[in-house]
Amino acid sequence: AQSVTQPDIHITVSEGASLELRCNYSYGATPYLFWYVQSPGQGLQLLLKYFSGDTLVQGIKGFEAEFKRSQSSFNLRKPSVHWSDAAEYFCAVGDTGFQKLVFGTGTRLLVSP
Amino acid sequence: DAGVIQSPRHEVTEMGQEVTLRCKPISGHDYLFWYRQTMMRGLELLIYFNNNVPIDDSGMPEDRFSAKMPNASFSTLKIQPSEPRDSAVYFCASTTPANYGYTFGSGTRLTVV
Numbered sequence: 001a002q003s004v005t006q007p008d009i010h011i012t013v014s015e016g017a018s019l020e021l022r023c024n025y026s027y028g029a030t031p032y033l034f035w036y037v038q039s040p041g042q043g044l045q046l047l048l049k050y051f052s053g054d055t056l057v058q059g060i061k062g063f064e065a066e067f068k069r070s071q072s073s074f075n076l077r078k079p080s081v082h083w084s085d086a087a088e089y090f091c092a093v094g095d096t097g098f099q100k101l102v103f104g105t106g107t108r109l110l111v112s113p
Numbered sequence: 114d115a116g117v118i119q120s121p122r123h124e125v126t127e128m129g130q131e132v133t134l135r136c137k138p139i140s141g142h143d144y145l146f147w148y149r150q151t152m153m154r155g156l157e158l159l160i161y162f163n164n165n166v167p168i169d170d171s172g173m174p175e176d177r178f179s180a181k182m183p184n185a186s187f188s189t190l191k192i193q194p195s196e197p198r199d200s201a202v203y204f205c206a207s208t209t210p211a212n213y214g215y216t217f218g219s220g221t222r223l224t225v226v
Contacts, residue, residue: 043217
């Protein structure tokens with residue numbers, strides 16, 4: 001069965017500093033991988049996705065993620081964090097992009113001045 | 114495009130009452146998903162539909178929960194009778210095979226007292 005692990009429950013980053021959020025997945029074949037962001041009281045917004053091709057994918061809001069098959073990882077990165085990036089971030093994996101996705105437990109990002 | 118529309122945004126009800134949550138997917142999206150989000154269990158897939166037909170309801174916690182999709186533009190999730198442990202945020206999401214990844218609604222925060 002598919003599973004996703006986000007090992008960090010909370011991360012605090014200074015504004016302007018770089019960010020990396022970790023995601024490890026368990027899946028037998030090449031997975032469809034996603035990162036979503038959830039601001040307080042809001043639904044989840046898709047940041048970026050990977051399903052084939054270049055293993056470094058660019059998303060919205062200046063985020064990128066790199067698929068590493070050997071490490072079963074799909075870590076999310078941003079070179080310079082803004083206070084507005086404070087939110088909860090979810091990694092997800094699926095058989096396809098349009099059927100059931102399994103979500104990780106989320107990482108809450110706090111941005112300090 | 115108005116996005117995925119859920120109603121109500123907040124619902125407070127007494128234990129034992131019937132609760133109906135509503136969702137309007139994005140026009141043209143033929144997959145619809147209901148998720149539940151709690152602090153303890155994170156995001157759980159309850160059920161999903163394809164072309165108005167339920168495909169996988171294995172996540173529906175018990176017989177008190179039921180979901181319907183009478184047409185392509187409307188779905189309901191009903192809880193009868195409701196219990197305090199049903200308190201959660203319920204999200205609806207939709208997509209189509211041409212997309213990868215879901216579009217989520219803003220959710221319904223349900224509180225059962």
